[in-house]
Amino acid sequence: MAQVTSRTQRTIDAPADRVRAALADYESVRPAILTDHYSDYRVEAGGHGTGSRVHWKLQATKNRVRDQLVEVSVPAEDRIVERDTNSSMVTTWTVTPKGDDRSVVAVETTWDGAGGIGGFFERTFAPKGLQRIHDGLLSNLVGAVRD
DSSP, rough: OOEEEEEEEESSSOOOHHHHHHTTTTTHHHHOOOOTTTTEEEEEEEEEEETTTEEEEEEEESOOEEEEEEEEEEEETTEEEEEEESSSOOOEEEEEEEESEEEEEEEEEEEEEOOOOHHHHHHHHHHHHOOOOOOHHHHHHHHHOOO
């Protein structure tokens, strides 16, 4: 098995602390910025940052749905880490300030990919699909953090 990685980033015209707070708000902001690739969203514990446990289904492709139960940690001020308890998938959100009113948000997701020919196709196509999903989420985040 090889590790598969998907990375996306976007510059957002909002202060880093506002962007981080929005990303860590699983009760109201997260469900509002999710794309139609997500369904069955619910907060099972917490709802804000470390200790939150959130469930959703991620429709990565027409035939691929991941049923995820995500545990959230905030190991550093600039990072939010989501670990799927149902798989090896880990998503890390990093928010870096670029001046007082601008931030760069990077999202990186890794997981243990399949072996063989299926793994080849997964490593080739899955990161691009996940980049599109995360880019949609980041686009929605822009509207959520505006003044």
